[in-house]
Amino acid sequence: MSQMREPLILRRKNNHLPYDIILNILGRLPVKSVTRFRCVCKSWDSSITTPYFISTHLNHNNKDPYEDGNGYIIHMASWKARRVISFSTSMSSPSPPSLPPKTSICTVAYGHTFDKISEIEIPFDLSSNCTQMVGSCNGLLCLADSNNVIYLWNPSIRKFKKLPHTCLGNLNNVTLGFAYCSENNDYKVVMTSHSFLSTYEIGIYTLSSDSWRRVEISVTTNVTFCKGMLSPIPLVSGALHWMPYVKDEDIMAFDVNSEKFRKLAVPDVSIYEPPLQRTCIASFRGKLAFIGRSGFQYSIWVMRDYGVVESWNKLFVIPFEREACWICLTDYGSLMVGYKNDPLERQGLTYALIDTETLEEKKDLDIQHPSYVATFMESLVLLDRTNVGSY
Amino acid sequence: MANGENQNPNPNPIEATPGAAARTITLKTADGEIFEVEEAVAMEFGTVKSFFEDDAVSATKPMPLPNVSGSALSRVITYCRRSLEIRSMIPPATSEDATAAEAVQGEGDLEAEKAAKQERKEFEAEFLKDESNEDVKELILAANYLNIKELLDFLCRSVALRIQNKSVEYARKFFGIEGDYTPEEEAQIRQEYAWAFEGVDED
Numbered sequence: 001m002s003q004m005r006e007p008l009i010l011r012r013k014n015n016h017l018p019y020d021i022i023l024n025i026l027g028r029l030p031v032k033s034v035t036r037f038r039c040v041c042k043s044w045d046s047s048i049t050t051p052y053f054i055s056t057h058l059n060h061n062n063k064d065p066y067e068d069g070n071g072y073i074i075h076m077a078s079w080k081a082r083r084v085i086s087f088s089t090s091m092s093s094p095s096p097p098s099l100p101p102k103t104s105i106c107t108v109a110y111g112h113t114f115d116k117i118s119e120i121e122i123p124f125d126l127s128s129n130c131t132q133m134v135g136s137c138n139g140l141l142c143l144a145d146s147n148n149v150i151y152l153w154n155p156s157i158r159k160f161k162k163l164p165h166t167c168l169g170n171l172n173n174v175t176l177g178f179a180y181c182s183e184n185n186d187y188k189v190v191m192t193s194h195s196f197l198s199t200y201e202i203g204i205y206t207l208s209s210d211s212w213r214r215v216e217i218s219v220t221t222n223v224t225f226c227k228g229m230l231s232p233i234p235l236v237s238g239a240l241h242w243m244p245y246v247k248d249e250d251i252m253a254f255d256v257n258s259e260k261f262r263k264l265a266v267p268d269v270s271i272y273e274p275p276l277q278r279t280c281i282a283s284f285r286g287k288l289a290f291i292g293r294s295g296f297q298y299s300i301w302v303m304r305d306y307g308v309v310e311s312w313n314k315l316f317v318i319p320f321e322r323e324a325c326w327i328c329l330t331d332y333g334s335l336m337v338g339y340k341n342d343p344l345e346r347q348g349l350t351y352a353l354i355d356t357e358t359l360e361e362k363k364d365l366d367i368q369h370p371s372y373v374a375t376f377m378e379s380l381v382l383l384d385r386t387n388v389g390s391y
Numbered sequence: 392m393a394n395g396e397n398q399n400p401n402p403n404p405i406e407a408t409p410g411a412a413a414r415t416i417t418l419k420t421a422d423g424e425i426f427e428v429e430e431a432v433a434m435e436f437g438t439v440k441s442f443f444e445d446d447a448v449s450a451t452k453p454m455p456l457p458n459v460s461g462s463a464l465s466r467v468i469t470y471c472r473r474s475l476e477i478r479s480m481i482p483p484a485t486s487e488d489a490t491a492a493e494a495v496q497g498e499g500d501l502e503a504e505k506a507a508k509q510e511r512k513e514f515e516a517e518f519l520k521d522e523s524n525e526d527v528k529e530l531i532l533a534a535n536y537l538n539i540k541e542l543l544d545f546l547c548r549s550v551a552l553r554i555q556n557k558s559v560e561y562a563r564k565f566f567g568i569e570g571d572y573t574p575e576e577e578a579q580i581r582q583e584y585a586w587a588f589e590g591v592d593e594d
Contacts, residue, residue: 015525015528015529015531015532016566016567017528017531017532017566018535021531021535021543021547022566024543024547025547025550025551025554026551028547028548028551029551029554029555030555032586032587033554033555035584035587036558036559036584036587036588036591037559037562038584039559039570039572039577039580039581039584040562040563040566040568041563041568041569041570041571041572042572044568158586390583
């Protein structure tokens with residue numbers, strides 16, 4: 001107890017905090033608390049549901065996601081149409097065909113250990129067998145099925161929105177990308193479609209206008225949009241990036257703010273013999289990464305200065321003892337690996353998590369194959385939107 | 392009590408060590424307490440800093456702080472002093488080039504940063520441990536008036552921690568707010584966001 005030296009009247013004063021300080025405090029609360037406190041009074045409710053409050057809250061609650069232990073991962077099983085059926089030569093013990101994993105659950109886990117935190121049921125029906133996690137930005141997920149029905153979903157505030165049908169016709173070889181546009185604090189879904197006439201069509205959905213429109217591609221030569229299986233198209237420095245389809249071709253980059261395309265060369269890998277098998281591109285601690293395989297060894301390049309092709313820097317070389325047939329680089333700097341199991345022992349793949357710096361391996365991750373993996377955070381995004389579903 | 396200068400020493404008297412060149416700045420609180428504060432600490436207060444930047448001459452007269460009580464100022468000074476100490480644990484960055492600094496930053500610097508972070512964490516955990524909600528709010532008002540961003544952010548973070556699991560009624564009481572929803576409107580919110588009302592601390 002502090003000494004009572006002052007006149008009583010000062011001590012007992014009811015300290016009313018100015019409104020801007022109250023908002024400062026509210027902006028630091030977890031999402032559940034903010035939602036509950038919408039009930040306190042009408043002015044709090046109006047303030048909480050503004051885009052300004054939502055982005056301030058996002059900045060407060062997601063400082064330094066790359067620091068150990070701060071970031072979350074969300075993963076979701078995607079069931080590809082092919083079933084895994086094992087054949088057994090012995091008639092006495094035929095192996096049953098394995099059942100497709102459930103697609104209706106997303107799992108939130110710690111980014112560095114993949115230890116499970118919670119499981120979330122997807123609240124809407126995606127009709128097809130195959131669900132894709134298009135992307136994850138600021139706590140807003142974008143999911144799509146193989147019929148290109150697209151949803152935006154914020155599991156933290158239990159709100160989702162089904163996108164209107166695309167403006168593109170004749171959808172073929174569709175790729176989808178999801179991005180946050182920092183310039184207007186807005187969200188966009190980018191759809192590419194490769195029609196029979198061999199020209200690419202691009203459609204963009206913008207959340208603020210809740211509508212699609214076409215965009216022209218300014219780049220004319222060697223345009224391909226290719227996407228790794230099970231990896232969301234990486235968003236780095238405000239641009240979405242598609243892998244080249246043909247070796248030695250450039251990466252296609254689309255700046256979501258200026259809506260301009262450009263090409264970025266991949267690192268010089270001509271020294272590799274046999275030639276490097278290009279595996280994927282990803283976002284690595286906010287920078288563009290390029291991963292290639294040579295034999296049992298994976299090399300990871302990172303583009304230190306965005307857009308500067310000379311700044312590709314080979315940061316890591318990861319040797320593997322056995323064949324890793326699937327790889328995913330998380331934004332936090334861990335490499336998720338899928339090792340092929342000995343078919344006599346087990347079907348499918350076994351997952352492990354490798355720290356790129358220490359090469360420590362965490363084996364047998366609790367994750368289904370095949371799964372989409374993305375970074376995740378809690379946020380209030382979508383709270384200011386009308387015309388969204390709640391559950 | 393007598394008006395005019397109350398010459399009682401503050402709870403944490405700052406004795407200028409003999410021969411030290413440290414300048415002190417004199418502050419006078421609403422309840423007449425006089426504080427002599429090292430210049431470095433006082434300059435953490437945005438209000439004090441601009442006061443003395445505008446009028447460098449009045450370093451001799453005590454600066455009045457009519458919106459701050461002695462007890463609040465004493466706590467504020469303790470915080471700022473400690474915060475400065477912790478910040479001085481980290482050597483200043485010397486390199487201009489960010490990417491070179493990443494490569495060159497020695498083990499020692501990273502260790503120092505880690506240690507400072509840990510110190511700050513421990514210090515901040517202890518600082519408000521015995522303070523009542525009213526005391527914390529008084530400190531917020533003082534930090535706001537004195538324009539000390541770091542302290543204000545810390546206090547807001549702390550209040551957020553204190554109230555995050557509390558009920559709507561608790562929040563209203565804490566901030567002195569009257570609810571203005573009709574009973575039907577409030578019931579509707581509670582129903583629509585039932586999940587947000589689960590697991591809340593009992594009042």
